[in-house]
């Protein structure tokens with residue numbers, strides 16, 4: 001058996017995001033299109049015999065035991081009853097609180113990677129169900145394919161989306177996801193649409209219902225959205241802070257990225273229909 005694996009934990013974009021209701025537990029019912037991009041954190045996972053779970057480097061601002069990587073490993077250990085442990089390391093590239101799902105993706109890579117390393121043979125469905133306990137965005141990263149999502153983001157149907165080159169801008173601030181979902185001004189009553197309708201309309205009709213509240217509360221995000229909108233339709237991912245726009249060629253996307261303010265972090269990344277994690281492990 002392989003005793004060490006290095007695996008990607010990709011970012012996601014919400015190409016559109018509608019909020020169609022609020023459940024009794026306070027969580028919001030969404031309709032969203034998830035797509036992966038080729039921007040990744042990398043995790044190294046090694047099995048150990050003593051049952052310990054150890055993350056070797058700290059992620060700044062996150063306690064060891066609160067780190068979603070450690071929580072995912074412990075959850076899988078408890079669920080499976082394995083006596084094995086793991087030494088884990090992460091090379092972080094994705095901004096935290098950026099709406100790119102970095103923490104959730106780290107958790108998903110831990111679940112899928114340790115399932116391999118510990119030879120547990122759990123299905124992706126079972127791992128996604130487990131992952132949902134850690135965050136609403138974890139299941140899509142376990143699922144590994146572009147998806148139309150409903151519920152709180154866990155009811156997933158695979159779709160194939162266009163794969164443009166994106167310019168992604170992080171305006172250097174962190175957004176509190178609970179803060180946005182608790183805002184009284186948030187639009188929570190978008191009319192549910194069918195998946196076919198969402199796909200038929202395509203990018204020109206896509207929007208993110210969090211955008212108005214986020215722009216109001218975080219002026220630097222409004223500034224980044226307005227700047228990018230001069231070049232192509234621009235949108236927020238998740239609850240921000242990142243904003244993005246799609247371009248047909250890498251060259252055009254790079255030319256626009258070069259014009260962006262040096263005060264922002266700016267990336268050019270390709271849209272993907274399968275997760276680099278699943279490609280690496282030969283799934284799908």
Ligand SMILES: C[C@](O)(CO)[C@H](O)COP(=O)(O)OP(=O)(O)OC[C@H]1O[C@@H](n2ccc(N)nc2=O)[C@H](O)[C@@H]1O
Pocket residue numbers: 014026027028029030032099104134135136137138151152153177178181237238239
């Ligand atoms: C906005 C999205 O990024 C879209 O992909 C996700 O739905 C957020 O997913 P996430 O970061 O994994 O969020 P979680 O850690 O599950 O939830 C953070 C907080 O956001 C709120 N929350 C989250 C998801 C959801 N569908 N409704 C909510 O109201 C809840 O207050 C929750 O306590």
Ligand SMILES: Nc1ncnc2c1ncn2[C@@H]1O[C@H](COP(=O)(O)OP(=O)(O)OP(=O)(O)O)[C@@H](O)[C@H]1O
Pocket residue numbers: 059061062066067068069095096097098099100101102103104105106137177238239240241
């Ligand atoms: N391994 C991890 N990487 C990043 N954040 C983590 C990790 N473990 C715990 N966290 C916590 O999770 C929070 C959200 O991180 P994440 O990078 O997933 O935000 P996000 O991109 O806004 O996600 P989403 O789009 O799912 O809302 C962080 O602010 C941090 O406190």
